[in-house]
Amino acid sequence: MVIELNLEEVLYKYFNYSSFRGPQKTIIEHILNKEDTLTILPTGMGKSIIYQIPGLILDGLVVVVSPLIALMKDQVSNLKKRKIKASFISKDLSFNEINDIYKNKDKLKFLYVSAERLENISFISNIKDISLLVIDEAHTIKWGAGFRKSLYHINNFINKLNKRPIIACFTATLNKNDIKLVIEKTGLIKPYITNYLPIKDNLKYIVYKNKRDYNLNKLLKNNIKTIVYTLTRYKALVLHMKYKGSYIYHGLMSSKDKNKNYLGFKNSNNGLIFATNAFGMGIDIKDIRRVIIYDLPINLSDLVQQAGRAGRDNLPAVCYILYDDLSVKTALYFIYNGNNIKEELKELDKIVKFCFVNDKIKFIIDYFKEN
Numbered sequence: 001m002v003i004e005l006n007l008e009e010v011l012y013k014y015f016n017y018s019s020f021r022g023p024q025k026t027i028i029e030h031i032l033n034k035e036d037t038l039t040i041l042p043t044g045m046g047k048s049i050i051y052q053i054p055g056l057i058l059d060g061l062v063v064v065v066s067p068l069i070a071l072m073k074d075q076v077s078n079l080k081k082r083k084i085k086a087s088f089i090s091k092d093l094s095f096n097e098i099n100d101i102y103k104n105k106d107k108l109k110f111l112y113v114s115a116e117r118l119e120n121i122s123f124i125s126n127i128k129d130i131s132l133l134v135i136d137e138a139h140t141i142k143w144g145a146g147f148r149k150s151l152y153h154i155n156n157f158i159n160k161l162n163k164r165p166i167i168a169c170f171t172a173t174l175n176k177n178d179i180k181l182v183i184e185k186t187g188l189i190k191p192y193i194t195n196y197l198p199i200k201d202n203l204k205y206i207v208y209k210n211k212r213d214y215n216l217n218k219l220l221k222n223n224i225k226t227i228v229y230t231l232t233r234y235k236a237l238v239l240h241m242k243y244k245g246s247y248i249y250h251g252l253m254s255s256k257d258k259n260k261n262y263l264g265f266k267n268s269n270n271g272l273i274f275a276t277n278a279f280g281m282g283i284d285i286k287d288i289r290r291v292i293i294y295d296l297p298i299n300l301s302d303l304v305q306q307a308g309r310a311g312r313d314n315l316p317a318v319c320y321i322l323y324d325d326l327s328v329k330t331a332l333y334f335i336y337n338g339n340n341i342k343e344e345l346k347e348l349d350k351i352v353k354f355c356f357v358n359d360k361i362k363f364i365i366d367y368f369k370e371n
Contacts, residue, residue, distance in 0.1 A: 014082050017049075022196070023196065024045075028050055030192040031054040031168055035191070036167045036190070037167075038179065040196060059131060061109070062111070062130070065115050065134065065135045066112050069258070074284055076088050076112060079109075084110065085109050086109060086112070089117055089123070091255060115154065132165055138186070141181060142181055154185065169182055175299075197368050197369075198368065199364065212323075216322060224290055225265075225272075228292045229294060230276060236249075239294070247271060247274070249274075250279075277302060285309070287312075289318070292322065293322060296355075298344055299351070300364070
């Protein structure tokens with residue numbers, strides 16, 4: 001593997017860092033050697049730099065598939081501050097604004113879009129040459145065609161390009177079966193896989209058993225920046241209405257309301273937001289001190305993903321899990337209305353065991369090593 005340039009110089013020139021963290025440099029080298037990659041790293045470990053540096057070095061346009069308009073805006077704004085030419089396309093832009101982006105695409109290095117944009121006829125006809133295709137929050141592919149059809153069938157877009165680009169997928173947690181699914185659906189060819197255990201030294205797990213609403217109310221008397229995760233939109237709405245001044249976020253909200261609540265929570269000092277797992281996709285908020293799991297997720301991978309939103313600034317953070325019979329019944333309702341009942345029941349059993357073991361970090365490590 002031969003890299004002809006000093007990557008540390010590029011890192012310092014554009015991002016003002018003197019050295020790479022963890023596996024960043026190795027993954028960058030694989031991308032520059034035109035290899036597909038699947039990068040599984042805990043939140044806060046600098047995944048964006050891993051694709052942005054190769055994107056600056058490679059000839060041609062980098063298309064980044066991102067799940068949130070607000071996140072696209074943040075990323076583009078940050079790149080522009082570094083005098084890197086970047087833009088994004090969303091449904092909030094006018095026809096003329098989007099057309100101007102197409103006309104000037106040869107001047108861009110990075111173009112951020114939603115997965116749904118990849119099925120847009122105008123986009124397909126205008127964006128034919130890509131050097132690198134980045135798929136952020138790739139774990140959402142495992143939620144199936146019913147959740148994000150465009151992402152689940154992303155190969156349809158890739159096959160319409162003049163030439164197959166390098167493909168780089170990123171996420172915070174995936175187990176063995178999900179890795180196989182992501183590789184299959186994105187068409188990765190012999191990818192270089194980086195799979196770091198999702199352990200954050202600054203994050204503590206605490207389980208409260210029974211009296212779920214009582215414990216939630218007790219915790220929320222301490223005003224620190226908090227996400228409360230629910231499984232259903234209805235429960236998120238009920239809790240949002242109960243706790244005045246809080247924010248809400250779920251998948252069926254309009255883009256305008258999502259953006260408003262995302263930014264309101266992000267810019268708050270001690271904000272509180274009630275959300276479904278839709279708020280786990282691409283959230284770039286460093287100072288969340290606490291995550292509260294109100295409803296048990298369907299698998300431990302999702303729980304760790306949600307917990308990982310806390311403490312991205314490497315300062316102390318806590319994930320509280322509110323466990324009771326009703327939280328188990330809610331998860332069972334989702335499982336029995338799904339298509340993979342047997343496997344998901346096994347996953348839920350692991351979450352229940354996780355709630356009762358003393359050494360939760362060891363349990364997570366053993367889970368991901370096994371899977």
